[in-house]
Amino acid sequence: MPESVPLHCPACRREHVYTAPPYPCACGAPSAPRLDAAAGPAVLVHRAWDEDWITVRCTACGRRNQWPHPELGCPCGTVLRIPVAGAPSPGPGHRGPARSAAVASTRDAVTAAVLCLRRLGHRDIRRADQRPPSGIGLAAPGLVVRVDPAARPASSRDVECLWLTAMTESADCVYFSAAGYTEAARLQADALAVPLFALDHGGTATPVNGPGRLLVRQGPT
Known part of the structure; x- marks a missing residue:
């Protein structure tokens, strides 16, 4: 426990x-x-x-x-x-495979997510006060974000947890995942209107569901 x-x-x-x-x-x-x-x-x-x-x-x-x-x-x-x-x-002087692989991939994922959020008009982006069950939590005024650098696809439970957190804070939410999403997660996100973005190795965040594409089309808030 x-x-x-x-x-x-x-x-x-x-x-x-x-x-x-x-x-x-x-x-x-x-x-x-x-x-x-x-x-x-x-x-x-x-x-x-x-x-x-x-x-x-x-x-x-x-x-x-x-x-x-x-x-x-x-x-x-x-x-x-x-x-x-x-x-x-x-x-600062630490070297080793765990740090270079795990910390670098997490940092790249967070950087890609932050750049995408800024393009959407969010400027005051910070680390969330409360950490999510997995991944990295970010926040901006009226927005709750989860960045998931894990090697497994995000599940429907992951999406629902983010949505519930956003509901308790009366905020919108966005999910970024480096390994994509399960089919159940996509269906759950569509039902809850949660924008999903996939992160590639080049540092690009791409919308992968209807709410995500709608968010990009709407442009900066």
């Missing part, structure tokens, strides 16, 4: 319970970081790409994956970085 720790915000003293989100390893097993319950959260002031990622070892196959560093957005506006036990963040 995902690990949870109690913590409080240093800025407003509000109490929280944080649950580490699991991410799918290449072997298919869910993998989540071990949280350090003894250490308090740090207030995130400035972002650095290398510090946004941690190395997490899959307990099923032993593969060392690069996952986003756990964070929590407090209602007071403070972003808290959750301490992780036994999973140091790779520094």
